[in-house]
Amino acid sequence: MRYSSTHKEEVREKLLATSQAIAKAGGFSTTGVDALMGAIGLTGGAFYSHFPSKQALFEAVIEREMANSSDMLAGDGSSAPDHVAKRLRGYLSTFHATHPEQGCALPTLGAEISRAQPEVRKAVEACLKKVHDNWAERVEDSDAAWALIAQCVGALMLARSVDSDKTRKEILAANRRFIDEAHSLEHPLQPPSGRQA
């Protein structure tokens, strides 16, 4: 064959990586196959040597996204004691709010996931449960873990839905401060400066 034995695997890998970023930035359904393939230097026709349909790519993208996020957020046995605080700080950062292509898939693709087939939502559910179960042992209880996840996802949506940088930063900072105040984390998200009324 004219291509190396790992060629197909490499193309698939690049396609997935760039598709993830592009979909998170501009939405999956609103981006065409030609654009996704063009981003890795190929034409649209070659797409179907790697995926049977655009829908199949969506499923692969979401599963990779969620697996990635849950691995990172949940951590493992060797995680530092301030692991949760570190992840929360990064999640609720201005950088994350202004760079959706590098961030969590839920705030950007959550609506498309909601309308997707059961298999996709099953994968999302498994990853969410993984983060929840892990965090439930590091915060007050199970309820607090679900509340924390919800607050983070929602805060990012809010921060991206407003226009002014000032309001965006205020929403993120308020959410960080509230977590420090309401949750009994071992380590605070930010220095115990002042919480404003």
Add this chain to the structure above:
Amino acid sequence: MRYSSTHKEEVREKLLATSQAIAKAGGFSTTGVDALMGAIGLTGGAFYSHFPSKQALFEAVIEREMANSSDMLAGDGSSAPDHVAKRLRGYLSTFHATHPEQGCALPTLGAEISRAQPEVRKAVEACLKKVHDNWAERVEDSDAAWALIAQCVGALMLARSVDSDKTRKEILAANRRFIDEAHSLEHPLQPPSGRQA
């Protein structure tokens, strides 16, 4: 003229109402003008007598959605003392999670809002601030109000992103219980039964 003097206004009203529901259920960009017009018994060509472009309809839909939501959530001077608790209970209900077409626009259209023009996000920002400022006086402080809004929006996204009814209900219930526990609301969301560990 062959149409009543209020005809155009009535059509516009119906178009907006159905477009809001359809967009929240299936996404705005993924729904065509023909489908939106067909839902009120007209054909696609007639659309442009009411809006100059599909984009203009999106702006009108979002502004109406947010104004509606913020009016309902913020309440007014005559609101009952348990107003916030009532709204939170309805927002974090299974009915809301399973009927996006009747619910808040942020969890379903938040991503599309994030990618929209500044004018749209300005309108969203104003409505969010209205709810925040109102709630800030009824909960602990400003931070708690932002955290509450974020938690609600995120909880609904999570509830809709999972597959099983059981997990969906658990996410919603956990978020309701956490609010009762962490926020000093005058009235609880649900009877002080048991909060599970």
Add this chain to the structure above:
DNA sequence: GTCTATATCTAGATAGAC
């Protein structure tokens, strides 16, 4: 496996008859 060309379909938007 990738390319170009193409088939098919749908989208947003416009033109002209009624």
Add this chain to the structure above:
DNA sequence: GTCTATCTAGATATAGAC
């Protein structure tokens, strides 16, 4: 104002040459 017909553009997907 609404309709049908149409223009133009873009989408998913397939076919056949290299």
